Amino acid sequence: MVTEQLPARFVLKVEDHSKVTADLVKFCGVNQREQPSAEFVEAMKRIAEIVGHLTPDSPGVDVEVPIRVAYGPGQGDKIVEGYHEQLLKGLTGVARAEKAIRREWERYLQTEGSKEVARGSIRCTFALEPMIADVQVVQTIAQTAGTLERLLFNNVWFSLLSVRAKCAKGDQSASLIAFRQMMIAVFDGARRDPQLSNTKYRSLSGSVKPLQLGSLVLHNDLALDPLETVALFSAAVLNQTTQKLSVWVDLMSHDQPKTNFWWKWLAYGCFSKRARTHSALQSLDLGHVGSISVADVETFLAIVDSEYPEELLFDCPRGSVEGREAKLKDGAMVQFLLHTFGDDGSSEWVNVIVPGFGRCRVRRTDLVLKPIRNASNKRPVLTSLTLRLHAAAISNGLPRFLAAIGSSLQYLTIENPGETVDPNLILRCCPNLRELTLNRGLMDVQFKFDSGVPSQAFSTLRLDWENVAGLATTLSNTSNPLVKCPITANTSSNWFDAAWRL
Structure with a gap:
């Protein structure tokens, strides 16, 4: 067993949404340099x-000192009329504060320069990193979508963004439009320049290059319906905003057609030929998984292995013309990156898949077709996967799933792995793992393979999660090659830690 040393983390928890802009500017702006309080000066001494x-x-x-603002509902907040609007208004206030702080420091350094620190003393400067924002309590998706679209378009960066991704009850038509708007915003196909952001990472190594959303958490308290599922993954396939995505599934095995549909679209959005070409995704966390059956995985693999996944998604016959990327001509109401499929090369209307909308038909004369991309020009594949299985989930398709996608994985976490999967089988499916974490209840067991998975590690290691003493004995048995790897046993982490795992 090894112990883990936790680094210091400096988080500024913001709870008074009405004063967020002024408070942040005072805390992280030049006031700390020009007018430090007597208490602050004494603390430095x-x-x-x-x-x-x-x-x-x-x-x-x-x-x-790098500081990350943690913005979200405060402890004891009462959800009264206007609360959600105030919460989103405060989120915009954080973005305004970031901009004001950057301008303050630019003016200060231009006029005052970089003054030397007085001899024998310490000078401390609080420097903002991209914020942690949790606004999933906001039920009206139209409000959330509009706010996020503006912030992301204006290059506001987040180390973690957690939002509710489920249409509200009531006006389903208007709600679905807003849902699509939000998916297009959070999975934008344009990569934005970090140099133009008002915050920057200071606590990361130079080799780590996160995107605009360090981690994106999409929370839905109910399973997504088919139109929402299509909107999510038709946008995610072009994702250039985040390398880390967490999605709640919330589908149980008794509804097999719905689970098959979900796994089919997950395959397209995150694992398909088009995703491997366009998406920046490298880490995927699937929560509340109620079914990963053999039928689910067969549907999943059909899309992953297909050279023409769009035709398969919509049960469309192969076209005589190769599918291509395209854009609508100038003057069109929207400017999406489209993908044609099932095209006979001559008909007036062409099948296209539109981010956030799925299958649409457009006039051939309205398309500007792009040259076919070199098939070898592929982006990095998924290297980190977390599967949070429901305790009662059907998981008989899990071994085949891991065998299909496991070769690229370096980090794998499985919650409630069940009886069909043990470390031996996992390591055979995922030979390039650096870390394997298995979890049940409140216990995590993590194996680290610093030099790759040794061949002698393929041995039987059964973990009895119901017997704590037996589990400890198993993990102490040095005759098993797996146990000779560094092992950490601890309690489960929470979503907040994800903001720091960049």
């Missing part, structure tokens, strides 16, 4: 004394 090696003649030390 005490820290300098504790450090020990600073003397009155020592050069001053300039410390930059």
Whole structure:
């Protein structure tokens, strides 16, 4: 067993949504440099004394402390009329504060320059990193979609964004339009320049290059209906906003047609030929999975293995013309990156798949076809997968699923793996793993393979989750090659930690 050392994390929890802009500017703006409080100055003196090696003649030390704003519902908040609007207004306020803080520091450095720190003292500067935002309590998706569309278009960055992704009851037509609008916004096909953002990561290594949404969590308290599923994954296939996606499934095995449909569209949005060409996704977390049956996986693999997944999705005959990327001509009401399929090369109307909408038909004369891309120009495939299975889930298709997609995985987490999967089988399906985490209840068991999975690790290791003493004995049995790998056993982490796993 090994112990894990947790790094210090500095999070500013914002709960008063009405004062968020002014409070943030005061906390992270130049006020901390120009007008520090007496308490702050005294605290810096005490820290300098504790450090020990600073003397009155020592050069001053300039410390930059990365801060992430954690914005969301406050503890004890009462959901009264107007609360959701105020919550989203406060989110916009955080973005305004980020912009004001950046401008303040730019003006300060232009006029004052980079002043040296007084000898023998410590100067601390709080520097904003992309925020953590949880607004999934907002039930009206139209409000959320409009706010997020504006923020993302204006290059506001998030280390984690958690939103409700489910149409509200009532006006389904208007709600579906807003749902599509939100999917198009959070899975934008345009990659934005981090240099133009008002915040930047300071606590990451230079080799890590996160996108506009460090992690995206789509929460739905009920299963997505077919139109919502199509909207989500037809947009996700072009995703250039996030490398880490978490989606709640909430479908149980008793409704096999719906689970087959969901796995088919998941395959298209995250694993298909087109996703491998266009999507930036590298980490996928599937929650509340009620079914990964043999039938589900067969449907999934049909799309993954297909050279023409769009035809298969819509049961459309193969066209005589190769499917191509296209855009609508200038003057069209929308400017999406489309993909043609099932095209006979001559008919007036052409089948296209539109992000957020799925299958549509457009006039051939309205299309600007792009050259066929080189098939070898593919983006990185999925390297991290988390499967959170329901305790009563049907999972007899899991071994075949892992065998199909496991070769690229470096990090794998399975919650409630059931009796059909053990570490031995997983490692055979996923030979390039660096970390394997298995979870049941409140216990995580993590195996680390720093130099790859050794061949002798393919041995029988049964984990008895119902017997804590027996589990401890199994993990202490050094005769098993798997146990010789570094192992960490701890309690399950929560969603908040995901914002720091970039």
